[in-house]
Amino acid sequence: xxxxxxxxxxxxxxxxxxxxxxxxxxxxxxxxxxxxxxxxxxxxxxxxxxxxxxxxxxxxxxxxxxxxxxxxxxxxxxxxxxxxxxxxxxxxxxxxxxxxxxxxxxxxxxxxxxxx
Amino acid sequence: xxxxxxxxxxxxxxxxxxxxxxxxxxxxxxxxxxxxxxxxxxxxxxxxxxxxxxxxxxxxxxxxxxxxxxxxxxxxxxxxxxxxxxxxxxxxxxxxxxxxxxxxxxxxxxxxx
Numbered sequence: 001x002x003x004x005x006x007x008x009x010x011x012x013x014x015x016x017x018x019x020x021x022x023x024x025x026x027x028x029x030x031x032x033x034x035x036x037x038x039x040x041x042x043x044x045x046x047x048x049x050x051x052x053x054x055x056x057x058x059x060x061x062x063x064x065x066x067x068x069x070x071x072x073x074x075x076x077x078x079x080x081x082x083x084x085x086x087x088x089x090x091x092x093x094x095x096x097x098x099x100x101x102x103x104x105x106x107x108x109x110x111x112x113x114x115x116x
Numbered sequence: 117x118x119x120x121x122x123x124x125x126x127x128x129x130x131x132x133x134x135x136x137x138x139x140x141x142x143x144x145x146x147x148x149x150x151x152x153x154x155x156x157x158x159x160x161x162x163x164x165x166x167x168x169x170x171x172x173x174x175x176x177x178x179x180x181x182x183x184x185x186x187x188x189x190x191x192x193x194x195x196x197x198x199x200x201x202x203x204x205x206x207x208x209x210x211x212x213x214x215x216x217x218x219x220x221x222x223x224x225x226x227x228x229x
Contacts, residue, residue, distance in 0.1 A: 004159070031217075033217060043219035048216060107160050
């Protein structure tokens, strides 16, 4: 398996533009997590899914952020409109059952987002 | 609301010596405590975990200690090697939020040759 695949690897956009980050999970992994890494807050959980259903989105900073998982093979994190403070590295991670709970998650290489 | 805190942003250690990374938490309901390692331009990778019913777990040079009464987690690396230089995140899983996997701020470890 190729692991968790995120695209794009780097994204530079202007303030106010819509940004969409993409993630292809490892096949068979039931859990999918979106994280944001910043110096101040470390690895911050934004939202996670189980079997394509959003379970906890309490980490999503504002209504400008939204995430979807239309099927087991694809998830997106969208920011609209983007702001300079959204600049960070965004990671997607997946974990498989039955490991209760899912302690060993596999991370993608991340998307470095810069909003100017 | 940071339930996990890594109070040392960075740690510098000489090769061959012990590295001790620390983590404090507030919620006593978690089932598992864990450590992940991250190199630059890569995603974090799983390092080691410990169940809440244990107080120690060892894997080669890496040992994790859990002090439930103090709500304190630590990672010992002995002996430290330059290749251990990375950012280390402590985290937790389970409890009332079964599938949730949450991390702290991270500690940058630098091991000097």
